[in-house]
Amino acid sequence: MGTSSKVVTNGSLAFDKIGMVFPDGTEALRDISFTVDKGEFITVVGPSGCGKSTLLKIASGLLEPTGGSVAVDRDHLGYVFQDATLLQWRTVRANVELFSELNDVPVVERRQLAQEAIDLVGLKGFEDHYPKSLSGGMKMRCSLARSLTLKPPVFLFDEPFGAVDEITREHLNSETQQLFLREGFAGLFITHSISEAVFLSTKVLVMSARPGRIVAEFDVPFDYPREPELRFDPDFAELSGRVSVELRGSHS
Amino acid sequence: MTTNDDQTTKAPDPTGAPEASRAVRVSKAVLPPLGLGLALVGFWYYVSYVVLEESRRFLLRPIHQVIEVGFLDADNRTDELQALWSSTRIALIGLSIAISIGFTLAIIMSQARVVEKAIFPYMVTLQAIPILAVVPLISFWFGTGATSRIVVCVMISLFPIIVNTLFGLQSAEQGAHDLFTLHHASRMTRLRKLMFPAALPAIFAGLRISAGLSVIGAIVGDFFFGKGDAGIGQLLRRHASRLNGEELLASVILSSLLGVVVFGFFGWIQKRATGRWHDAITAEA
Numbered sequence: 001m002g003t004s005s006k007v008v009t010n011g012s013l014a015f016d017k018i019g020m021v022f023p024d025g026t027e028a029l030r031d032i033s034f035t036v037d038k039g040e041f042i043t044v045v046g047p048s049g050c051g052k053s054t055l056l057k058i059a060s061g062l063l064e065p066t067g068g069s070v071a072v073d074r075d076h077l078g079y080v081f082q083d084a085t086l087l088q089w090r091t092v093r094a095n096v097e098l099f100s101e102l103n104d105v106p107v108v109e110r111r112q113l114a115q116e117a118i119d120l121v122g123l124k125g126f127e128d129h130y131p132k133s134l135s136g137g138m139k140m141r142c143s144l145a146r147s148l149t150l151k152p153p154v155f156l157f158d159e160p161f162g163a164v165d166e167i168t169r170e171h172l173n174s175e176t177q178q179l180f181l182r183e184g185f186a187g188l189f190i191t192h193s194i195s196e197a198v199f200l201s202t203k204v205l206v207m208s209a210r211p212g213r214i215v216a217e218f219d220v221p222f223d224y225p226r227e228p229e230l231r232f233d234p235d236f237a238e239l240s241g242r243v244s245v246e247l248r249g250s251h252s
Numbered sequence: 253m254t255t256n257d258d259q260t261t262k263a264p265d266p267t268g269a270p271e272a273s274r275a276v277r278v279s280k281a282v283l284p285p286l287g288l289g290l291a292l293v294g295f296w297y298y299v300s301y302v303v304l305e306e307s308r309r310f311l312l313r314p315i316h317q318v319i320e321v322g323f324l325d326a327d328n329r330t331d332e333l334q335a336l337w338s339s340t341r342i343a344l345i346g347l348s349i350a351i352s353i354g355f356t357l358a359i360i361m362s363q364a365r366v367v368e369k370a371i372f373p374y375m376v377t378l379q380a381i382p383i384l385a386v387v388p389l390i391s392f393w394f395g396t397g398a399t400s401r402i403v404v405c406v407m408i409s410l411f412p413i414i415v416n417t418l419f420g421l422q423s424a425e426q427g428a429h430d431l432f433t434l435h436h437a438s439r440m441t442r443l444r445k446l447m448f449p450a451a452l453p454a455i456f457a458g459l460r461i462s463a464g465l466s467v468i469g470a471i472v473g474d475f476f477f478g479k480g481d482a483g484i485g486q487l488l489r490r491h492a493s494r495l496n497g498e499e500l501l502a503s504v505i506l507s508s509l510l511g512v513v514v515f516g517f518f519g520w521i522q523k524r525a526t527g528r529w530h531d532a533i534t535a536e537a
Contacts, residue, residue, distance in 0.1 A: 061434070074434075085427035102432065130528060132530075
């Protein structure tokens with residue numbers, strides 16, 4: 001599929017001087033350059049409307065940037081949206097099989113890939129349920145499983161846990177972390193929750209208000225696997241505080 | 253991954269509640285309309301016997317006479333059933349044609365905004381034409397037989413199918429479209445695996461309306477174009493001109509029964525097709 005400026009790289013995602021100006025003249029992103037390598041989990045935090053989601057749309061190819069280039073393998077790109085975007089008329093299994101189906105994977109292999117992914121996200125036993133009978137957290141897991149069938153070397157998360165309650169969110173954070181440790185993908189996560197960002201990531205990037213630019217970068221030193229209690233560690237609080245200061249600065 | 257987390261919703265138990273509460277539920281659903289029905293029958297008798305004097309009673313015959321003369325009399329019953337069959341056939345043929353045309357137009361319109369914008373005003377215009385106004389034209393072009401009846405039937409039942417199908421095809425969320433875009437789905441795949449299934453609830457809503465309209469269309473068409481076997485429309489006309497009160501009312505009842513049956517039938521299909529995944533607000537028709 002690769003369009004003009006995309007070079008396929010081995011298991012990483014690289015933004016090079018990305019700029020995005022929409023047809024109506026809104027400048028969403030300016031001069032964004034960073035790389036997410038295999039084994040890295042980078043989170044971008046920023047005020048709402050700063051263009052964080054736009055960045056992921058550009059990475060996935062849903063949007064063409066007006067400047068700069070992206071290098072990533074788009075055929076095996078994990079990408080979960082803010083909404084679970086499940087197809088209501090398909091069971092959990094059929095939803096998870098969707099991408100394999102669209103990519104003409106043979107039925108037997110399709111079934112097997114789906115089952116592995118379903119087991120991995122803890123939806124075993126719910127294969128034949130329809131989305132309407134799933135809770136918000138389970139819908140999100142189903143959405144994660146759907147992307148996992150691609151065995152993605154790069155995984156994009158667009159504020160996936162914004163709509164679930166606090167407790168579920170913490171569970172999903174831990175599970176995302178376990179997936180990251182197990183699958184070893186390069187993760188790029190968008191959120192406006194500082195705690196979520198620091199808890200999950202190897203590195204946190206702070207984006208400014210429109211036009212979005214990367215204004216600060218924090219390495220997160222805590223070892224994996226991280227326990228939920230880490231959120232109450234003084235070092236965690238201190239780092240979160242520093243991210244918060246930058247984030248507030250970025251609003252102006 | 254762990255599973256001991258957020259509340260796991262169970263699928264609803266299909267066997268439902270115990271027998272006793274089922275009886276309560278059924279009676280709660282049946283008693284109110286039954287009560288109103290009885291009240292209406294009472295009012296009917298009141299009008300027939302108290303309000304109307306003997307000489308004017310033909311205006312509203314008491315209900316048992318309507319049943320006796322209209323349905324229990326063998327000759328009349330044969331007439332009624334033949335008319336019913338004729339009108340049902342016209343309605344079904346008309347509805348099938350309306351569905352074919354409606355689906356085709358809606359699919360074409362869903363593929364490009366410009367096509368939608370081009371066609372839509374004419375659809376609305378067609379919808380706004382009173383059938384009465386085009387009756388002479390239809391008889392010029394198609395004669396006064398079954399073809400014209402079908403044409404009227406199609407004209408009356410087409411619009412809800414187009415509008416609902418189009419609305420349904422456009423109802424898939426942007427995020428779902430993005431998924432298909434990311435995986436390079438063809439136009440056909442997108443239509444078949446995303447837009448069409450997403451449209452099903454709306455399509456059925458349209459079908460139920462149009463099914464009822466197709467019955468009306470068949471009877472109205474029959475009323476104007478009576479060549480060939482007589483349908484309910486012809487029957488209504490004949491009984492009205494002869495002041496046959498009982499037969500007239502029997503025909504009216506018959507035509508509304510036909511509409512109810514067709515409406516209920518499509519509701520049943522809808523439940524079968526989308527009931528498992530879609531929380532429809534379904535009338536218990």
